[in-house]
Amino acid sequence: MKKSSALERAYSWVRERILDGTLPSGSYIDEATVCEATGVSRTPAREAFNRLEGERFITLIPRKGAQVRSISSSDLLDAFHARFMIESFTAAEFCDARRAVPEEMLTNLAIMDSVSDFATTEDTLIYINADRAFHAAFVQTLNNRPIFDFFESLWRNNSAAAINRGQMLRSETWLDNNQAQHRAIVAALTNHDRESVIATLRAHLK
Template sequence: MPTSPTLSAADRAYTLTKELVLSGELPGGHLFSEGEIADRLGVSRTPVREAFLRLQAEELLTLVPKRGAIVAPVPPGEAEDVLDAREAVESAAVRRLLRTPARVAAVADELRAVLEKQREHAERGDLPAFAEADELFHRTVVAAGGNALTIRFYGGLADRQRRMSVHALGPVPEQLPVVLREHAELVEIIESGDAARFATALRAHLDGTHRR
């Protein structure tokens, strides 16, 4: 993974390790050492230790003395909380967007551009990139609502969403075309101006992807 030369060694270790966790390359429950990350970056273990502490504070790692760190699994209860929050925020964003019909066409175009990128990732079988684009698609829906408070709140869910998507879709790659089709349907519903139908379709989409 490319890293900026302007970043400190600790920042580089933090960025790399976090990406490995969010992408699923380091899955929940996996034990790995400071030395593994230090070797990949060509740095000492001290900045890696600092990075691990930051990631433990973010509840992504659990430190194991003299052994390294274990990737924290996504707690089942937390996943359900995230899904409930997403339903509420995204549905509210669409209701708010539809109060300004003149903006709908531009938002639909933006969503379709993200969807096309997601389709390309699916064709390549690049699940981490697909999951990242999935998060961007839904974040774009929220941004369209124009509520600064909910946009910031939703941004705080981004890391959890990526991990949940990788976890949910990794074992069932045949689900990727289903996600793409449902995303396309969500865009069409937004264009139709039916906020209630969007909320129903969003719930079905999240249920099918994460609550199977």
């Protein structure tokens, strides 16, 4: 097994256990458990832990392994303010320049709309990844590398919030609202309706 594929296997296995609730907030997992479950060696397991800590899914604890992070209300509020700051600015610039909606946004909107069964972790990940790609394509319309790097860093550092979203996806009401908000964002961008985009983003991100 190549090192890269071993790393992805270990990373995906732990991330999926977190997203599906098998590893709840506050629980511990060690490298040996990952190695046994995935058949990888200690090195890719350790690298997977480092990657997950960088994305703030876990916290590495000396002699105990890794602990799944808990999400506080202040974490979520800080994430909202930072995301809204970036995306509301993007919306203003987009509408003022009367840009066209990127094809990647439409592609990922279609992916999100096509997912209807969240009984599996795979479906949850498909939705979350499409959600991220949708917003990333939007921010990329700024053609501003420092801002996009900040957005990417913010998304990685707040990936734990996706855990909550992954659990909420099992709610039909949440899903309907979330899909409707994404469509409303695209509609407002198409019409270059700055105020509507920003208002929808505020509700969507919060």
